[in-house]
Amino acid sequence: MIEMNLMSARTSKETLKRDVLDIRLENDTDLREIYEFGMKLGQGSFGVVYEATHIETQTKWAIKEVCRPAAGSSKVVMVDNEIEILKQVNHAHIIHLQAVYRTATMIYLVTELCKGGDLRQLLQRKKFFTEDETRNIICSLADAVVYLHKRVTVHRDLKLENILVKNSLNEDDSSIDIKVTDFGLSVKTGGAGIENIMTEACGTLMYMAPEMMSDRGYSQMCDVWSIGVVMYMLLCGEPPFTSKRKALLLKEIMNTEVRFPQPIWATVSDAAKNLLTCLLKVDPAYRMSANQLLENPWITGDTNVPAVPSNIFEMMCRHREEKERTQPLAVSSLTSSEDTLEPFPIPPAVSPETNSNCSSDAKHRPETNSSSCASSASSKLYHGTKANKSGGSLQDKRMNNSDTPKQPPATQSHAGVKPSIQPSIKQRRPQDKKDFSTGQKPPTDSSFPETMG
Numbered sequence: 052m053i054e055m056n057l058m059s060a061r062t063s064k065e066t067l068k069r070d071v072l073d074i075r076l077e078n079d080t081d082l083r084e085i086y087e088f089g090m091k092l093g094q095g096s097f098g099v100v101y102e103a104t105h106i107e108t109q110t111k112w113a114i115k116e117v118c119r120p121a122a123g124s125s126k127v128v129m130v131d132n133e134i135e136i137l138k139q140v141n142h143a144h145i146i147h148l149q150a151v152y153r154t155a156t157m158i159y160l161v162t163e164l165c166k167g168g169d170l171r172q173l174l175q176r177k178k179f180f181t182e183d184e185t186r187n188i189i190c191s192l193a194d195a196v197v198y199l200h201k202r203v204t205v206h207r208d209l210k211l212e213n214i215l216v217k218n219s220l221n222e223d224d225s226s227i228d229i230k231v232t233d234f235g236l237s238v239k240t241g242g243a244g245i246e247n248i249m250t251e252a253c254g255t256l257m258y259m260a261p262e263m264m265s266d267r268g269y270s271q272m273c274d275v276w277s278i279g280v281v282m283y284m285l286l287c288g289e290p291p292f293t294s295k296r297k298a299l300l301l302k303e304i305m306n307t308e309v310r311f312p313q314p315i316w317a318t319v320s321d322a323a324k325n326l327l328t329c330l331l332k333v334d335p336a337y338r339m340s341a342n343q344l345l346e347n348p349w350i351t352g353d354t355n356v357p358a359v360p361s362n363i364f365e366m367m368c369r370h371r372e373e374k375e376r377t378q379p380l381a382v383s384s385l386t387s388s389e390d391t392l393e394p395f396p397i398p399p400a401v402s403p404e405t406n407s408n409c410s411s412d413a414k415h416r417p418e419t420n421s422s423s424c425a426s427s428a429s430s431k432l433y434h435g436t437k438a439n440k441s442g443g444s445l446q447d448k449r450m451n452n453s454d455t456p457k458q459p460p461a462t463q464s465h466a467g468v469k470p471s472i473q474p475s476i477k478q479r480r481p482q483d484k485k486d487f488s489t490g491q492k493p494p495t496d497s498s499f500p501e502t503m504g
């Protein structure tokens with residue numbers, strides 16, 4: 052008879068929302084008395100995943116079979132990590148862990164079955180996704196990531212292969228129900244502030260945020276970068292950074308502002324491209340947060356918010372920069388108390404792609420001086436490591452990269468997105484104080500120049 056020992060699936064009530072069976076079995080054949088194993092669904096570096104039917108209830112599941120690693124190995128840490136994190140989460144777009152079974156030699160993770168495979172396979176079949184399909188996926192993904200970040204959990208390996216599709220799709224079905232999976236590299240950070248900074252470079256190179264490769268360390272903003280890469284790939288079928296050699300790819304990711312060279316981008320709305328620019332900001336201090344992504348007009352469908360980056364906020368920033376260039380520091384706008392402060396710190400060099408439009412949560416933003424366009428001083432928070440893992444790319448469907456991007460048509464694109472209506476500056480609602488290109492609120496009121504004069 053099956054010997055079952057309920058292990059410590061329950062820890063503290065604060066961290067654990069649900070009970071997950073964690074059961075020790077005598078041997079592997081005992082599991083076959085509980086589940087009937089079916090077809091192989093896939094294989095990862097950790098083990099094989101099978102479809103399986105729970106014999107008693109006749110419900111279908113996916114079972115990941117992992118050879119029990121030697122105690123203390125990095126693999127055991129990753130498997131335990133994945134199990135612990137999955138036990139703590141309960142979200143519509145995060146894979147549901149039903150049970151864990153352990154024998155002396157194996158660990159079995161029973162998760163909900165996703166019949167549609169993963170997004171990489173789906174993208175290979177479809178070549179690209181429409182804007183509506185992409186919006187649906189990115190909205191769900193952002194929702195899952197916001198949920199994780201609120202629980203101080205960083206996924207660190209978001210990529211097409213780790214986003215499963217719940218059901219097999221009809222060709223014309225735009226509602227793709229996704230489930231984020233593979234939490235082996237995920238980590239729970241210590242809370243707000245400096246404890247949130249991680250230094251271990253991990254993940255898949257093509258999706259890896261530039262700060263993960265630098266020697267400065269990184270925060271949960273690395274997940275937002277990966278969402279940007281996923282979104283880019285869904286819309287055009289190719290990665291945003293395409294260098295074939297690892298060293299060149301690293302350089303490209305760390306130094307290049309995202310571009311939209313393929314002809315297909317001419318059919319994609321400015322709002323989507325502008326959003327991608329905000330997600331793929333090299334400097335995490337200026338990158339949009341997952342929360343801000345959820346509020347972005349491209350996601351919410353708020354077509355009253357202009358999509359093009361030439362907005363009043365940017366104009367004000369440019370004006371401010373111009374003013375700072377042409378005027379000495381002791382300008383009349385400084386108050387008497389400011390006059391007594393130390394001179395302005397010389398900001399570190401700003402990468403050309405950096406602007407203020409996509410700035411993330413205040414805790415990621417450097418201490419600012421009076422200009423909202425001041426460059427980031429975030430590097431003082433960071434200290435870190437080198438990248439150690441690389442990934443592949445969708446190589447099968449290349450389009451002509453040499454074409455220059457065309458302007459999107461003035462009428463509705465094939466992607467189904469209506470062009471944004473751009474009210475005049477006067478028509479814009481000042482109470483929102485949003486960055487009009489992204490729909491985000493500006494960093495702080497004080498960082499806005501009150502007048503343009």
Ligand SMILES: Nc1ncnc2c1ncn2[C@@H]1O[C@H](COP(=O)(O)OP(=O)(O)OP(=O)(O)O)[C@@H](O)[C@H]1O
Binds near residue numbers: 093162166213235
């Ligand atoms: N719940 C599921 N439903 C359907 N298919 C699944 C499920 N989980 C995994 N798969 C399939 O099995 C493959 C491998 O799974 P998974 O990525 O979890 O394994 P892994 O060993 O952790 O992989 P990696 O090498 O990326 O760490 C997936 O790409 C997917 O095709």
